[in-house]
Amino acid sequence: xxxxxxxxxxxxxxxxRWKQTLVAAIGVTFSITMFIGLLSFMSGLNDLLDGLILNRxxxxxxxxxxxxxxxxxVDLAAEYNGYYNFVHSVKPKNRRQEIYNNxxxxxxxxxxxxxxxxxxxxxxxxxxxxxxVSLTGIINGIDPQEENRLFRFxxxxxxxxxxxxxxxxxSIILGKGVAEKMLADIGDVIQITTPKxxxxxxxxxxxxxxxxxxxxxxxxxxxxxxxxxxLGESDIYITDIQIKLKDLSLAPELARxxxxxFDVDAIDIQTANSQYETGSSIRSLISYSVGITLLxxxxxxIYNILNMMIYEKMDSIAILKATGFSGRDVNxxxxxxxxxxxxxxxxxxxxxxxxxxxxxDHIPFNTPSLPTIKTYPINYSLKYYLIxxxxxxxxxxxxxxxxSRKASRIDPVSIIRGK
Amino acid sequence: xxxxxxxxxxxxxxxxxxxxxxxxxxISLSINQGEFISVIGKSGCGKSTLLYVLSTMDxxxxxxxxxxxxxxxxxxxxxxxIVRNQKIGFVFQFHYLLNEFSVLKNVMLPGLKLGKxxxxxxxxxxxxxxxxxxxxxxxxKKPNQLSGGQKQRVAIARAxxxxxxxxxxxxxxxxxxxxxxDIVFETFQxxxxxxxxxxxxxxxxxxxxARTQRTIEMQDGxxxxx
Ligand SMILES: Nc1ncnc2c1ncn2[C@@H]1O[C@H](COP(=O)(O)OP(=O)(O)O)[C@@H](O)[C@H]1O
Ligand SMILES: [Mg+2]
Numbered sequence: 189x190x191x192x193x194x195x196x197x198x199x200x201x202x203x204x205r206w207k208q209t210l211v212a213a214i215g216v217t218f219s220i221t222m223f224i225g226l227l228s229f230m231s232g233l234n235d236l237l238d239g240l241i242l243n244r245x246x247x248x249x250x251x252x253x254x255x256x257x258x259x260x261x262v263d264l265a266a267e268y269n270g271y272y273n274f275v276h277s278v279k280p281k282n283r284r285q286e287i288y289n290n291x292x293x294x295x296x297x298x299x300x301x302x303x304x305x306x307x308x309x310x311x312x313x314x315x316x317x318x319x320x321v322s323l324t325g326i327i328n329g330i331d332p333q334e335e336n337r338l339f340r341f342x343x344x345x346x347x348x349x350x351x352x353x354x355x356x357x358x359s360i361i362l363g364k365g366v367a368e369k370m371l372a373d374i375g376d377v378i379q380i381t382t383p384k385x386x387x388x389x390x391x392x393x394x395x396x397x398x399x400x401x402x403x404x405x406x407x408x409x410x411x412x413x414x415x416x417x418x419l420g421e422s423d424i425y426i427t428d429i430q431i432k433l434k435d436l437s438l439a440p441e442l443a444r445x446x447x448x449x450f451d452v453d454a455i456d457i458q459t460a461n462s463q464y465e466t467g468s469s470i471r472s473l474i475s476y477s478v479g480i481t482l483l484x485x486x487x488x489x490i491y492n493i494l495n496m497m498i499y500e501k502m503d504s505i506a507i508l509k510a511t512g513f514s515g516r517d518v519n520x521x522x523x524x525x526x527x528x529x530x531x532x533x534x535x536x537x538x539x540x541x542x543x544x545x546x547x548x549d550h551i552p553f554n555t556p557s558l559p560t561i562k563t564y565p566i567n568y569s570l571k572y573y574l575i576x577x578x579x580x581x582x583x584x585x586x587x588x589x590x591x592s593r594k595a596s597r598i599d600p601v602s603i604i605r606g607k
Numbered sequence: 608x609x610x611x612x613x614x615x616x617x618x619x620x621x622x623x624x625x626x627x628x629x630x631x632x633x634i635s636l637s638i639n640q641g642e643f644i645s646v647i648g649k650s651g652c653g654k655s656t657l658l659y660v661l662s663t664m665d666x667x668x669x670x671x672x673x674x675x676x677x678x679x680x681x682x683x684x685x686x687x688x689i690v691r692n693q694k695i696g697f698v699f700q701f702h703y704l705l706n707e708f709s710v711l712k713n714v715m716l717p718g719l720k721l722g723k724x725x726x727x728x729x730x731x732x733x734x735x736x737x738x739x740x741x742x743x744x745x746x747x748k749k750p751n752q753l754s755g756g757q758k759q760r761v762a763i764a765r766a767x768x769x770x771x772x773x774x775x776x777x778x779x780x781x782x783x784x785x786x787x788x789d790i791v792f793e794t795f796q797x798x799x800x801x802x803x804x805x806x807x808x809x810x811x812x813x814x815x816x817a818r819t820q821r822t823i824e825m826q827d828g829x830x831x832x833x
Binding site: 190193197200201203204503504506507508509510511512513514515516517600601604605 | 655659662664665684685688689691692693697699701703704705706707708716717719720721722765
C-alpha cells in the first residue's frame with residue numbers, strides 16, 4: 189500500500205482545518221512543556237535534597253555501638269542451657285568505640301570489587317570553650333583527601349581551603365554555626381576541652397556549611413592525626429570506617445555481610461535515611477500525575493477536532509470509499525492526522541519544555557542553608573524527554589482511535605443516498 | 608457477440624421499514640463489453656439501489672453478482688474496495704469532488720490508489736482525460752471555482768482514470784441545465800463510440816434514454832423491459 193498517498197490526503201484534510209488543528213496541537217505542546225518543565229524541576233529538587241544527605245553519607249558505615257551484649261553470662265552457663273533466662277536492667281559494658289584491627293579491615297575493603305572508596309574517620313566528643321562557657325560539640329577526624337573524593341568535602345567548606353587541614357598543624361574547620369558563636373575568624377586560635385579534661389588550642393583554617401543548621405552548630409572537622417592527638421590516642425585509633433559502594437542498592441546486603449565478617453556494627457544508607465526516599469517518590473508521583481492529566485485534556489482536544497473533521501468530511505470519506513479506498517485506508521488517514529498533531533505538538537512541547545527548564549535553571553535561588561546552590565535546580569535527564577515524547581504520541585493515538593474507527597466504518601451508500 | 612462483463616442472478620433486496628419492503632426483485636441481467644445502457648423508471652422504483660448493488664458498495668442483498676465471471680459475495684470490504692478501484696467508475700448526481708485538492712489531483716486520486724503507474728504518468732493520463740472532456744484548462748483550479756457542468760465532467764474524468772470495465776452513473780445530469788446535460792450526454796456518447804467504454808447510466812430523461820443502445824426499464828423493483 190502507498191502510505192505516502194494516505195499521508196498526502198491526511199495532510200490536505202489537516203491543512204484545510206489548520207486553525208483548529210493548531211489549537212489541538214498547542215494543547216499537546218502546552219501539556220508536554222509543563223510535563224518536561226515540572227519533571228525536570230522536581231527531579232532537580234529531588235537530586236538536590238537527596239544530595240544534601242546522600243552525597244555526604246557513606247553507603248555503609250562501620251562502627252562500634254554502645255549497647256548491651258546480646259549474650260549475658262547466664263546464657264553461657266551450661267546448667268541453664270535450654271532454659272529461658274530473663275535478665276532485667278542489662279547495662280552495656282565499658283567498651284571502647286575504637287574499631288580494632290582497622291588497618292587490615294580497610295585493606296580488605298579496598299580490594300573488594302563492590303567498593304568504590306573507603307575513608308576512615310574519628311568521631312570525638314569535645315567542648316568548645318568560649319570564655320567561661322563551654323558548648324558541646326563533635327570533631328570529626330577525617331582524611332581530607334579521601335573525604336573530598338568520596339563526599340565532596342570542599343563543596344561544603346565555604347571559607348578557607350580544606351587542604352589546610354593537612355598542611356597546617358593543629359588546624360580545624362569549624363561549623364559555620366560554631367564559628368559564629370565563638371566569633372572565630374579564619375586564622376584565629378580557639379580552645380577546646382576533651383571529655384578527659386585536656387585543653388587544646390586549634391587554629392581555624394576554614395568554615396564548614398552543610399546546609400543543615402543543626403549540624404553546623406555542633407560539628408567541626410580536623411585531620412585524623414590532630415584528632416588522635418587531642419584524644420590522646422595512638423595513630424591507629426579510628427572509630428568509623430565509611431564505605432562508598434559502586435552500586436548503592438547493594439548497601440543493605442553488604443552491610444549485613446561486613447557486620448559478620450569484621451565483627452562490628454554496620455548501618456546502610458537506606459536504613460539511616462529512609463525518609464528521603466519517600467519524599468522523592470511522592471514528588472515524582474505528583475509531577476507525573478499533573479503531566480498526564482494535562483495530556484489527557486489535550487487528548488480530548490484532539491478527539492474533538494477529529495470528530496468535527498469526520499463530520500464535515502463525510503462526503504469526502506464516502507467518495508474515497510466509492511472510488512476504491514478501503515475502511516482501513518480511511519482509518520489510517522485519520523490516525524495519521526491524530527498522530528501528526530501529536531508528533532508536531534509533542535516535538536514543540538519537548539523544545540519548549542527544554543526552554544522552560546533553562547529558564548528555571550537561571551532563576552536565582554539563594555538560601556543560606558544551601559551554599560553551593562545559586563539557581564533553582566534542574567535535572568536535564570533525557571529520560572523525561574523520552575517519556576514525554578512517548579506519552580504525546582500515545583495519547584494522540586488513543587484520542588484518534590475511536591474517531592478514526594468511526595470514519596472507517598462510514599457506509600458510503602447511506603451518505604450518497606442522502607444527497 | 609462481445610463478452611459479458613457483469614452479470615446478476617436473481618438479485619433480491621428489501622428494506623425493513625418497519626415491515627419488509629422489497630426494493631429489488633428477481634433482478635437478472637447481463638451487461639456486455641462496450642454496451643451503452645440507460646436505466647429508466649419512476650422515482651422510487653429502485654434504480655439507485657440497483658446501481659449501489661452492482662457497484663459493490665451495497666453488499667446487503669440476496670442472489671449473485673458476478674463481475675468478469677467472479678462472484679462478489681464472500682469478498683471482504685477491502686477486496687471489494689480493490690474491485691471498485693480497478694473495475695468500476697461511478698458518477699453520481701452530486702460531483703463529490705474534494706475541495707482540498709486541485710481538479711487534476713481529484714482525477715489522479717483513484718489512480719494513485721491503484722498504483723499501477725508512477726505518479727508522473729498518472730498525472731499525464733489525468734491530464735489526457737481532462738483534455739478529452741474539454742476541461743484541461745481548469746486542471747489546476749480548485750473544484751469550487753468550476754461551474755456545475757465542469758464539475759460533473761471532472762467527476763467523469765475521475766471515473767475514467769483507471770480505465771474501468773464499466774462506468775456507472777446515477778442521474779449524472781440530474782442537477783444540470785439543458786445545455787450542460789447535453790454536453791455530459793455527448794461526452795458519454797463519445798466514450799461509448801470512440802473508446803468502446805461500457806456505460807450504465809440511470810436517467811429520468813427519456814430523450815437521453817432514447818439515444819442509448821439499450822434501455823432497461825424498471826417498475827416497483829423489477830426489470831420490466833430490457
Ligand atoms: N435506507 C432505506 N430504508 C428504507 N427504505 C429505503 C431506504 N433507501 C431506499 N429506500 C426505499 O427504496 C426504494 C427505492 O429507492 P431508490 O433506489 O433510491 O429509487 P430510485 O433511485 O429509483 O428513485 C424507495 O421506495 C425508497 O423509499
Ligand atoms: Mg435514485
